[in-house]
Amino acid sequence: MIEQQTTDDSHFVRRVIQPGLLGLMDGSVSTLAPLFATAFATHSTHVAFLIGAAAATGAGISMAFAEGLSDDGILTGRGHPLARGGITGLMTFLGGIFHTLPFLLHNLDHALYLAYLIVGVELISIAYIRYKYMKMNFFLSIIQVVVGGALVFLAGFLIGSS
Numbered sequence: 001m002i003e004q005q006t007t008d009d010s011h012f013v014r015r016v017i018q019p020g021l022l023g024l025m026d027g028s029v030s031t032l033a034p035l036f037a038t039a040f041a042t043h044s045t046h047v048a049f050l051i052g053a054a055a056a057t058g059a060g061i062s063m064a065f066a067e068g069l070s071d072d073g074i075l076t077g078r079g080h081p082l083a084r085g086g087i088t089g090l091m092t093f094l095g096g097i098f099h100t101l102p103f104l105l106h107n108l109d110h111a112l113y114l115a116y117l118i119v120g121v122e123l124i125s126i127a128y129i130r131y132k133y134m135k136m137n138f139f140l141s142i143i144q145v146v147v148g149g150a151l152v153f154l155a156g157f158l159i160g161s162s
Contacts, residue, residue, distance in 0.1 A: 017133045064086060100115075
């Protein structure tokens with residue numbers, strides 16, 4: 001019974017958690033640079049929202065196809081490609097759209113502060129998922145995820161401020 005539960009857990013991690021985490025990480029981090037570069041360069045919440053929504057949507061579609069076409073799931077045991085692609089694409093979109101939504105506000109400062117808060121929650125959530133399901137050290141995971149996010153944010157800030 002314990003062996004069956006371990007196998008079921010392993011299948012769940014490979015078929016659902018891993019593609020979802022991949023998407024959440026990609027969506028949360030890869031959309032930071034275009035979103036914040038646009039906000040800093042244009043000082044327009046409307047334009048920043050459009051760029052963030054476009055980045056989240058494009059990244060979601062791209063990651064869905066990349067994951068879905070990477071293998072048929074038979075050799076790796078990672079599950080059906082349509083399911084993996086759907087999970088990855090959806091989570092990529094969600095990871096990118098959550099910190100884009102504050103730019104629906106008209107006040108740039110308020111939008112930025114709310115987006116910073118949401119990015120922080122996203123990064124801590126990613127670190128927690130890595131800790132819980134991938135058996136990583138929680139504090140090491142936080143450091144890795146925050147450093148990655150900070151580097152991408154810094155790129156967006158520097159590009160948008162130039």
